[in-house]
Amino acid sequence: MKTNSKKKILPLIIGAVILLALPFVAQMITGNDYWVLILCTMLIYVIAVSGLDILFGYSGQISLGHASFYVIAAYTTGLLNNYFNIPLFITIPCGAILAALLGAALAYPASRLKFHFLSLATVAFGEITYYFLYTSPGGFTNDYKGINIRSIPFLEGSYTKWYFWLLLWAIIFVVAKIFIVNSRTGRAFIAIRENTHAADGMGVNVQKYKILAFAISAFYVGFAGTMYAHLYKYISPETARQKQSVLFLTMMLFGGSGSIVGSMIGVVIIEILLELIRPLQEYQMLLYGILLLIVIIALPGGIVGGVRDVMADRAKRKLQKEGEGGAQNG
């Protein structure tokens, strides 16, 4: 028992050291803080993708419009702060909570829809958000130009500070996710994912938990959106479109859905890939599309799923071998 816990603690310590040293190493290697910014972006995406995973990976509902929650929360915190000078520690939770409420409001009727049509409803929701921000009544969202947003005062000017701030929040949200999925609520989500009718028969209030999953994941994505807005000090309606939602989905599926580490692996790899193909400019999206297609066809379980398959295969082979050995002995 003791060795077991020791085995678990060592990688944790190594991981922590790597995470703490990462921004300094990145700065030392490249000589500027661009990659620190990328690291910050990754942490934001980890929060967002973990949230999406609660919805899709655990409760089995699909959304192709999560970027709209991201952007709604970003606009909420930005506009409240710009117009009314409300301090950020109030506006940021406001943004995330509004995203969660809208998520619940959308899920209340939409949770009855079948898979494809739920995705269509979320696409429509995303497009409505986009067009609303693009041509808002009275132009209070500054329309297509987007809005400039203030940075968080004590983090301004240093991406390294931002990195540690976001690292803290990423850890909080990921730990919260672990607690959620292992709780009664999480088990209800999984029951709904596996078989909605059976879950209903077991006494799980399907609609309630579907709405809850939507609200929680919108809260995650919304919080990530507020962080994104304050980090980049700018947000535009363009981010609310399908492309951003698909990016979240790609990261989640590439890493492996229904998994804590899967979301993180997916974010890191896809973000690095995107940075690597960025110099190709107009061919960037073409390559991204081709990569996406190859990944879907070649690795339908994501990286975590692939590893799981390999492990299961090996275990099976080992068992077979043992079985054969046993047979020979006998």
Place this chain on the structure above:
Amino acid sequence: MAVFKILLINGLVIGAIYGLIALGYSLVYRASGLMSFVQGDMVTIGAYLGITFYRVLGLPFAISFILTFACAFGIGMLLERGVIRVLLSRNVIPIYIVLATIAIQYIIQNTAQAFYGSVTQRFPAIFSKPTLTILGVTAQTEAYFCLLISVILMILLHFFMTKTKFGTAMRGSAMDAMAAESVGINTSLSTGVTWGLSAGIASLAGMLLGPMYGVYTTLGATIGRKGFAGAVVGGYGNMYGAMVGGLLLGLVETFISGYWSGTYKNMVAYIILLLFLLIKPTGIFNESAIQDV
């Protein structure tokens, strides 16, 4: 009244285009139980193929029209054979198929951009006479042409699906693949043809739109999503519902932007889509494919 007539014809034209695209969605949904996001981009492909055949190669319009249909039909079938069927045979979760069609969307849009650039391309006029007056309404000749061809296509499709042997086979295998198989229908072929047909129809919509809207890489993506709205309004999976839903959506959208404000035109289509999904997901024709639980 003059404004009303112009809006009416404009609404009917764009509505007919939505109807053609919605038709493709419904056919595919019926045949494979899937939702393909590529449908809209087949409009883009059609428009660019049209430019290639008609403007670049200088072929007559009728021949370009047929060639475009043939190419798009091939692409549609290839898509079903090369991607969708591969994924289905691996029993992947449905989201992968949706995502695969989105990936193909990116590939199509950006390949078009690589060939033709991001500038809006001019699609040459089909007729020497720029405008035509019918019943006191003057509109672009291509607008009337678009309406006429759309109606003809819809009628042809109706007869193909109900009166020909192959159309009946297609409907049969969409209804119950195993039963169709057991009475000797080649369901694999008919599913492929369905995908090809819906891609072909969408590409023709692109060719009809080209002279009126100009051709750009995201032409089909927006119209494709509106086509979804048309299909849902009519009743997803219902061929006639798709036509009616598309026409209705086009009319509502055009009248709102004509009489009220053009700013909210795009939003209206999605609000209608969302309202139908949430309140009457079975659509006007009461197609019961959508609900869960």
